[in-house]
Amino acid sequence: MTQTPSQTVGPYFAYGLSPQQYLYNHTSIASGNLRTSNTQGEPITIKGRVLDGQGNAIPDAMIEIWQADAKGQYNPTDSDFKGFGRFGTGTDPEAQFIFQTIKPASVDGQAPHITVVVFMRGLLTHAYTRLYFSDETAENQKDIVLSTVPEERKNTLIAQRQETPEGIVYQWDIVMQGEQETVFFDV
Amino acid sequence: MNHNQRDWEVHPPYLYPDYKSTVFRAPSKPLIPMKHTLSESTGPVYGQESVGKYDNDLTKNGIRNGEPLGERIVVSGRILDIDGRPIKNTLVEIWQANAAGRYIHKVDQHNAPLDPNFFGGGRCVTDENGRYTFMTIKPGAYPWGNHPNAWRPNHIHFSLFGSNITNRLVTQMYFPGDPLLQYDPIYQGVPEKARHLLVSQFDLSLTQPDFALGYNFDIVLRGHNATPFENQ
Helix, strand or coil: CCCCCCCCCCCCCHHHHCCCCCCCCCCCCCCCECCCCCCCCCEEEEEEEEECCCCCECCCEEEEEECCCCCCCCCCCCCCCCCEEEEECCCCCCCEEEEEEECCCCCCCCCCEEEEEEEECCCCCCEEEEEEECCCHHHHHHCCCHHHCCHHHHHHHEEEEEEECCEEEEECCEECCCCCCCCCEEC | CCCCCCCCCCCCCCCCCCCHHHCCCCCCCCCEECCCCCCCCCCCCCCHHHCCCCCCECCCCCCCCCCCCCCEEEEEEEEEECCCCECCCCEEEEEECCCCCCCCCCCCCCCCCCCCCCCCEEEEECCCCCEEEEEEECCCCEEECCCCCEEECCEEEEEECCCCHHHCEEEEEECCCCCCHHHCHHHHCCCHHHHHHHECEECHHHCECCCEEEEECCEEECCCCCCHHHHC
16 A cells, blocks of 8 residues: 655644643643653753754754663563653744653664654654764764764764753754754665 | 655655745755664554543534534544554544634634634544544634745644554645645645545545534555564
């Protein structure tokens, strides 16, 4: 059968897909907070902006993340860690996406990473990318997916670890176009 | 090559200049092909526990002091994979404008009335046959700023999960015979041979006599990778 074509998420997704974040009176299935106080692993915050071809931060993007837990398991049956987050860039004054999660462990010999899916007005088909961690240099060098990326573009996939008063923050911007364009994958 | 690769002969390209917002947002460098790993062959699972009582009935889930205005419709269809197998127990999320063509979203400034009894968002989970069903109000067309006298055709936004993260799909369902489709760059961005796949079909068997008209809209997702060993 033929796949159903994609269409843009448009500018008005918030009340349908992330209502609680945008203060609509409807429950959300997912948010920017993936962890509870019981979740095992190193608590981290992932922050960044989505930049267009003119360098402007995009305030109507929706970012989704999919990740393993601290044991390297997806959909673990022994905890409440779902591993899926969704955040719109329309509520932060700097148009950042912000995820409170835990650092995933390695999966199948790959370097620790998070799958990132990007939706927005003006994107007729969503884009897939991956986030890797700046403090995993040795693992990153061996990673089978990163090894397919041209050397000069690998840095676009690596979130920078910062120790801040609010805890460990990984800073990572998604750049849609241009010299520093984030690597997007045909997944 | 993964068996369930994204089919770029049916999906719209990133850059489609008639739709102006694509110009500074479309990735400009070629995508890098990725062989699927466990990270791609897994995905979030949202079942019945994520759906509340009236979540699939948009004629009820926004009521404050009466019934929402507009034409009641049933929208139903099956979620299938590319091999035609039903995708059971998968979450379907929708959102739409009201009958007047106005979204409840705070950013929508279109000069058409909000309906105090219509919210416009809903969700449900597919059954054993991969079928979902919503009761809602037929959304109105609305103007937008893409080009002079631009109007979006009537549509309902859909968000699907399917069996893993590569199945993720966000799309829009249109209505048969809508004269605005030929002028809409978002719809026209889809390669011509695949456009009809976004148009629902009027279905008399889905109507509820004396109550609501029925439209069928089937959705095909990529499904499982049938040949995972080739990826090792």
